[in-house]
Amino acid sequence: MVEARNNDTRERILDAAERLFMAHGYEGTSMRQITGEAGVNLAAVNYHFGSKETLIQEVFRRRLDWLNEERLRVLDELEREAAGQPLKPSQIVDAFFGTMLRMAEDESRGGMTFLRLLGRTLAEPSEFIRGFLAHEYKTVVDRYKEALFKALPDVPKAEIVWRFHFMLGATSYAIAGTDALRLVTDWQIEPEDSVDRLDRLLPRLMSFLIGGLRAQLPQFPDAAVDR
Amino acid sequence: MVEARNNDTRERILDAAERLFMAHGYEGTSMRQITGEAGVNLAAVNYHFGSKETLIQEVFRRRLDWLNEERLRVLDELEREAAGQPLKPSQIVDAFFGTMLRMAEDESRGGMTFLRLLGRTLAEPSEFIRGFLAHEYKTVVDRYKEALFKALPDVPKAEIVWRFHFMLGATSYAIAGTDALRLVTDWQIEPEDSVDRLDRLLPRLMSFLIGGLRAQLPQFPDAAVDR
DNA sequence: CTATGATTCAAACGAACGTATGAATCATAG
DNA sequence: CTATGATTCATACGTTCGTTTGAATCATAG
Secondary structure, eight states: OOOOOOOOHHHHHHHHHHHHHHHHHTOOOHHHHHHHHSSSSSSSSHHHHSSSSHHHHHHHHHHHOOOOOHHHHHHHHHHEEEEEEOHHHHHHHHHIIIIIGGGGGGGGGHHHHHHHHHHHHHHHHHHHHHHHHHHHHHHHHHHHHHHHHHTTTTTTTTHHHHHHHHHHHHHHHHHHHHOOTTTTTSSSSOGGGTTTTTHHHHHHHHHHHHHHHTTTOOGGGOOOOOO | OOOOOOOOOHHHHHHHHHHHHHHSSSTTHHHHHHHHTSOOOOOHHHHHHHHHHHHHHHHHHHHHHEEEEEEEHHHHHHHHHHTTTTTOHHHHIIIIIIIHHHGGOOOOEEEEEHHHHHHHHHHSSOOHHHHHHHHHHHHHHHHHHHHHHHHHHTTHHHHHHHHHHHHHHHHHHHHHTTOTTTTTSSSOGGGGGGGOHHHHHHHHHHHHHHHHTTTHHHHHHOGTTTT
């Protein structure tokens, strides 16, 4: 039997698709752009991946498999060291969001390009990719929710889930780097302070996330005494 | 001379476009879907708006003009009442983000549909719409940045800009309501706790944002003494 | 009523889309 | 070497895209 000898074409397609989906979105990127940038024949995508839908799923799986395993590994390690004691919220936040952001420095795992694609896609999921991402993340998210519940026993669980949601939003937007309102881009900021400098973005974002996670609990309007 | 008699068609197109762009994104929505849902002829969009690009700009302008005027009005009012004293950060955050979120209850200003569209678009701006949004927001954002600088004199300005950025991300994601990882949607949450219940989302988000804005300042790794 | 200009309409335009086809080319097993 | 099956290639398929056209219809001014 004759087996596959060359996954160079596959990798070139995945790299080009990753970059173009990041820059122009899923619907905004055509197969001809992808194969053109990858330097392969138009038919190669359908031959190797079947369809455009399975292609973008492969683009994500290639990176997310590692990320989610790493997130579980880091959380396991933290819980092992804590020996039953609840973790600090900042440890959990760093294990989830920090692990993701540090991918930006690892070019072999997609670097900033994949991170931006991920941030974009979390905010604009096509119907079919929403289900795919939710499935990919299910195990990890459940583990981290439980860890946060234990770390913050005084905070209602529903509140923690919402704040996890908000943290995810702040992070997605930060790494997507679109900066629609030119808040940061238009600002007199040193070049070394730009989004690309992860070692400055990461501490800033972490401070913000932990501040939000540990904020005072909200007062709901229907909590008034006369009701 | 004969003048325009009927802007019913225009409004029907804008309403349909607003809803469809929200649901499927800009590239993912076709002119035929829009005119089909609006119950008008296919050529009506180009006749009334010129192109798909100018159409989505009109969709935004119709709502954003009011929102941004209102944001300036509220800030003016707050500063008038404060009579020179710096405002509380929570007042500024509520004036900017609260004013936006309260649009969800005003169906005549687009309600939740427009809010979701806005949240989505802030995170996935096509190149041409990024510039448009930045221009629409310029005046407002500058005023609010200044107000935050005054309200938080001890926080470095660059830090405030970044945190504004993070707050915008958390809010965009929250109102876009995509919930890609099914964090909130998959959770055992009372129906009355869902995203649609603004009176519960708003206090929750405000607490989170203010917690993040007032968080401890970050420690940068290169702040070590031996450097 | 008639004339005028705004609006609607059915139909078509060329371009770009994702996908499929079948022959040509390639690397390796036997 | 030859045979085999994986891969590449040029080309074309059928759809759908945003936009345009020119005639038909409409409401109003004169």
